Amino acid sequence: MTALFEVKNLTIDIPVPSGMLHAVRGISFEAMRGETLCIVGESGCGKSLTSLAMMDLLPTMAIRNAEKMTFQGQDMRSFSEHQMSDIRGSQMGMIFQEPMTSLNPSYSIGDQLTEMLIRHKNASRAEARERAIYLLEKVGITAAASRLNQYPHQLSGGLRQRVMIAMMLMCDPALIIADEPTTALDVTIQAQILLLLAELQKEFDMGLILITHDLGVVARVADRVAVMYAGEIVEAGTAEEIFNRPTHPYTQGLLDCIPIPGKTARGAKLGAIPGIVPSLVGVIEGCSFRERCKYASDACAKPGIELVPVSGIVEEHVTHDYRCVLSADQCVENLAGNA
Amino acid sequence: MTVNTSKLPDPATILEPSPTQLLTRRAFGHTGLMIGGGILLIMLIMALFAPILAPFDPYDQDLAQRLIPPVWHDKGSWGHPLGTDNLGRDYITRIIYGARISLLIGFSAMLISGVLGTALGVAAGYFGGRVDMVITFLITTRLAMPVILVALAVVALLGSSLQIVIWVLGLLIWDRFAVVMRSATQQIRTMDYVTSARALGCSTLRIILSEILPNVANALIVVATLEVAHAVLLEAALSFLGLGVQPPEPSWGLMISEGKSHMFFKPWVIAIPGTAIFLLVLAINLLGDGIRDVTAPENRN
Amino acid sequence: MLIYSLKRFGVAILVTFAVSVITFVLLHASGDPAMAMAGEGATQEDIEYVREHFGFNRPMLVQYIDWFVRALQGDFGISIYLKIPVAEVIAAKAPITAILGASALTFALLISIPLGVLAAMKPNTIFDRIALTIAVIGQAMPTFWFALLMMIFFGITLRILPVSGNTTWQHFVMPSIALGYYAMPAIMRLTRAGMIEVLSSDYIRTARAKGLRPRTVLFKHALRNAIIPVVSLSAVQLGFMLGGSIIIETIFSLKGLGNLAWQSIQRSDFDVMQALVLSIAMFYILLTYLADLLNAFLDPRIRVS
Numbered sequence: 001m002t003a004l005f006e007v008k009n010l011t012i013d014i015p016v017p018s019g020m021l022h023a024v025r026g027i028s029f030e031a032m033r034g035e036t037l038c039i040v041g042e043s044g045c046g047k048s049l050t051s052l053a054m055m056d057l058l059p060t061m062a063i064r065n066a067e068k069m070t071f072q073g074q075d076m077r078s079f080s081e082h083q084m085s086d087i088r089g090s091q092m093g094m095i096f097q098e099p100m101t102s103l104n105p106s107y108s109i110g111d112q113l114t115e116m117l118i119r120h121k122n123a124s125r126a127e128a129r130e131r132a133i134y135l136l137e138k139v140g141i142t143a144a145a146s147r148l149n150q151y152p153h154q155l156s157g158g159l160r161q162r163v164m165i166a167m168m169l170m171c172d173p174a175l176i177i178a179d180e181p182t183t184a185l186d187v188t189i190q191a192q193i194l195l196l197l198a199e200l201q202k203e204f205d206m207g208l209i210l211i212t213h214d215l216g217v218v219a220r221v222a223d224r225v226a227v228m229y230a231g232e233i234v235e236a237g238t239a240e241e242i243f244n245r246p247t248h249p250y251t252q253g254l255l256d257c258i259p260i261p262g263k264t265a266r267g268a269k270l271g272a273i274p275g276i277v278p279s280l281v282g283v284i285e286g287c288s289f290r291e292r293c294k295y296a297s298d299a300c301a302k303p304g305i306e307l308v309p310v311s312g313i314v315e316e317h318v319t320h321d322y323r324c325v326l327s328a329d330q331c332v333e334n335l336a337g338n339a
Numbered sequence: 340m341t342v343n344t345s346k347l348p349d350p351a352t353i354l355e356p357s358p359t360q361l362l363t364r365r366a367f368g369h370t371g372l373m374i375g376g377g378i379l380l381i382m383l384i385m386a387l388f389a390p391i392l393a394p395f396d397p398y399d400q401d402l403a404q405r406l407i408p409p410v411w412h413d414k415g416s417w418g419h420p421l422g423t424d425n426l427g428r429d430y431i432t433r434i435i436y437g438a439r440i441s442l443l444i445g446f447s448a449m450l451i452s453g454v455l456g457t458a459l460g461v462a463a464g465y466f467g468g469r470v471d472m473v474i475t476f477l478i479t480t481r482l483a484m485p486v487i488l489v490a491l492a493v494v495a496l497l498g499s500s501l502q503i504v505i506w507v508l509g510l511l512i513w514d515r516f517a518v519v520m521r522s523a524t525q526q527i528r529t530m531d532y533v534t535s536a537r538a539l540g541c542s543t544l545r546i547i548l549s550e551i552l553p554n555v556a557n558a559l560i561v562v563a564t565l566e567v568a569h570a571v572l573l574e575a576a577l578s579f580l581g582l583g584v585q586p587p588e589p590s591w592g593l594m595i596s597e598g599k600s601h602m603f604f605k606p607w608v609i610a611i612p613g614t615a616i617f618l619l620v621l622a623i624n625l626l627g628d629g630i631r632d633v634t635a636p637e638n639r640n
Numbered sequence: 641m642l643i644y645s646l647k648r649f650g651v652a653i654l655v656t657f658a659v660s661v662i663t664f665v666l667l668h669a670s671g672d673p674a675m676a677m678a679g680e681g682a683t684q685e686d687i688e689y690v691r692e693h694f695g696f697n698r699p700m701l702v703q704y705i706d707w708f709v710r711a712l713q714g715d716f717g718i719s720i721y722l723k724i725p726v727a728e729v730i731a732a733k734a735p736i737t738a739i740l741g742a743s744a745l746t747f748a749l750l751i752s753i754p755l756g757v758l759a760a761m762k763p764n765t766i767f768d769r770i771a772l773t774i775a776v777i778g779q780a781m782p783t784f785w786f787a788l789l790m791m792i793f794f795g796i797t798l799r800i801l802p803v804s805g806n807t808t809w810q811h812f813v814m815p816s817i818a819l820g821y822y823a824m825p826a827i828m829r830l831t832r833a834g835m836i837e838v839l840s841s842d843y844i845r846t847a848r849a850k851g852l853r854p855r856t857v858l859f860k861h862a863l864r865n866a867i868i869p870v871v872s873l874s875a876v877q878l879g880f881m882l883g884g885s886i887i888i889e890t891i892f893s894l895k896g897l898g899n900l901a902w903q904s905i906q907r908s909d910f911d912v913m914q915a916l917v918l919s920i921a922m923f924y925i926l927l928t929y930l931a932d933l934l935n936a937f938l939d940p941r942i943r944v945s
Contacts, residue, residue, distance in 0.1 A: 089851030101842040151940040480658040483921040485883030496671030613785035621780035
């Protein structure tokens with residue numbers, strides 16, 4: 001199966017007064033049709049910038065570079081703004097973090113939904129309206145027809161995010177990128193929206209890239225997971241692998257931070273990763289996590305630690321890569337020794 | 340016990356720059372502020388030392404030397420660097436003395452409107468409710484009245500003099516002070532330090548003087564500069580129409596008015612005093628914008 | 641929405657009333673209408689006769705009430721110089737000032753909104769700097785001086801525009817520019833600030849993520865939101881322009897309300913001055929009222945709630 005979207009060695013640099021901020025430091029991943037890829041990491045690890053880079057919506061001062069960047073086999077690096085705008089919304093949709101501010105306050109829901117179909121598919125107003133109603137119903141909005149005349153300020157955050165999802169589905173895109181779509185919502189609404197996204201992804205057979213810092217979310221919907229730290233992917237693989245055999249000490253630390261009902265004893269201490277994310281200004285030699293890693297040694301400071309397959313302990317068709325000087329066995333043993 | 344201070348490192352090298360140092364550094368790095376401040380300083384020196392700096396007496400007429408062009412003109416000479424007016428009075432002298440009138444009226448009118456507007460604005464912002472309603476109504480009413488028209492009518496009826504122009508302008512342009520101070524006070528009033536001062540039983544006057552005013556000072560300074568510029572422009576307009584400063588005083592607006600009948604063939608008679616007004620107002624505005632940028636860089640533009 | 645507009649209307653009426661009181665008191669406290677009416681060279685007896693005959697010796701409150709009752713019936717007195725009813729004089733002169741104000745505002749908007757938008761699209765570039773420089777210079781230029789410089793340049797040096805009168809449309813070009821230029825810096829700055837804020841908003845990112853064409857993003861999604869505060873400002877500026885018309889109309893000899901005001905001031909024509917201040921104030925109040933309604937119409941957050 002060919003990848004829907006593929007990027008190799010993506011870097012995003014932002015000039016700041018104190019030098020060059022290397023926000024994303026050479027990451028590679030691919031997204032498949034009919035599959036959910038979760039990109040996980042703390043705030044500031046570069047995951048949101050990565051998603052904006054895919055849509056070519058980075059702030060103007062950010063510099064994007066990649067060895068390879070293809071969408072449905074086409075080289076995106078050579079696209080003009082005009083070509084990009086033809087793809088955006090029609091084949092590649094994006095859902096943002098802030099439903100409260102992501103809809104234009106001056107236009108009705110109907111207008112904002114239909115304008116996409118009119119723009120990309122030359123649809124008539126009536127056709128666009130019909131599809132908008134169909135999709136609003138699909139995302140679980142009642143009285144869809146009358147909602148079309150409402151304005152964003154009349155809807156709650158959860159409803160607005162549903163509208164946002166419906167909007168991005170208008171042109172039946174191949175890939176949807178959702179950047180922390182539930183962070184700004186009430187906890188009770190979060191699950192609904194996520195399950196909705198997962199359902200729609202299956203129903204419309206789309207690729208879904210879900211960007212989040214919430215591992216609970218990942219566990220429920222991910223097919224594959226990429227863990228980012230300080231602008232790099234430190235571990236990537238199928239969801240099953242990542243959750244059953246977390247290898248990189250950072251992934252282990254992250255998983256240790258969430259309580260698992262039944263497993264975590266009442267009153268037991270939850271894990272915490274000490275220290276803070278290193279400054280991304282300038283070059284980081286060696287492992288970026290070593291300052292916070294309890295297994296760190298002198299070897300970690302040496303440059304050239306690559307993302308390598310976790311060999312031996314997995315079956316052949318299952319991918320699982322990690323970026324650490326320790327052997328995978330050692331890592332897994334560390335985790336076992338800790339528990 | 341003695342402490343050997345020589346072993347301690349110089350505090351300046353280990354401490355972050357103090358707010359004052361930061362402010363000074365930012366101020367000197369701000370081009371607009373420096374240019375505005377520089378021009379204004381020159382104007383202030385001109386105004387203060389006019390009798391020393393000016394080569395002639397501003398009222399001395401010499402009908403044999405009428406409408407001499409400035410020095411860069413073919414027929415100009417260094418005898419009268421900026422030429423003379425239609426009564427043969429030396430132009431550079433009148434420009435230098437004119438700075439006195441502009442600055443005097445600008446600053447005095449600003450002070451009057453500043454006291455009035457700030458008092459109203461702070462009262463509206465601090466007390467809120469009915470007081471706010473009444474004062475907001477006053478501001479709206481004031482804004483509805485055309486400044487130049489009212490000023491001209493009143494000055495015309497009262498008869499014009501420097502004092503009357505200052506008072507009329509001062510009593511007319513307090514609106515911006517009131518508007519800005521009102522909203523600044525509203526913001527500060529809800530701050531914890533004001534609440535705690537109130538909890539400590541401080542009197543209203545004391546809270547306004549020691550808690551509110553120091554914290555709206557930056558905004559106040561910015562509005563004050565804008566209003567000096569505003570008053571300078573209004574005085575020039577009034578004098579130009581013949582209802583401001585009266586002849587033979589060397590007001591820049593009046594000089595333009597007096598030169599008007601010669602302007603088509605001797606354009607410098609209006610170009611020179613006009614440039615003086617323009618530069619002064621520009622300098623004050625640049626200074627005001629600069630102060631705003633430097634004291635609150637987050638509120639740029 | 642209806643209650644809101646009624647409330648605003650009530651305030652507008654009150655402000656109009658307050659302006660009429662303040663103007664009446666100001667004028668009558670500053671000068672003596674009897675003296676003005678009796679004319680130059682009148683004897684003390686003549687003045688006293690006029691004062692008695694026209695009731696200027698009554699308490700000011702009584703005089704005001706008298707004026708107010710007549711004003712409510714549309715009678716704003718008689719011009720002592722022109723000897724015709726004030727309402728007629730004003731009605732005759734108003735069209736010229738209306739044309740001047742409308743064309744000045746149009747000029748200001750046509751220049752300052754595109755300039756503000758362009759400056760906002762490319763902040764901190766040369767282009768932005770040029771726009772800001774124009775604004776800073778504009779704010780420091782005395783209107784009357786700018787008008788005179790234009791007269792010299794266009795009227796004498798280039799000889800392409802007439803310098804005084806109001807018979808052809810060309811007569812309105814320079815006055816409109818001179819008057820409009822005064823409003824440009826404020827409108828430009830507000831447009832720029834509004835556009836910068838809107839362009840960095842989440843919904844513009846959404847609009848781009850939807851793949852809309854750049855001009856749709858800019859005009860439909862960004863400008864529409866950034867323009868809302870500009871509407872109010874334009875109304876206020878137009879109000880100020882009417883006040884400023886006194887200078888411009890005097891310089892260019894346009895026979896509109898500004899010119900009438902200037903002449904009435906010189907003639908101490910009390911009733912005309914009172915009516916002029918009041919009508920300019922009323923127009924300003926009406927403008928800001930309409931701007932508020934237009935704002936509410938443009939912003940669904942106010943309109944639909």
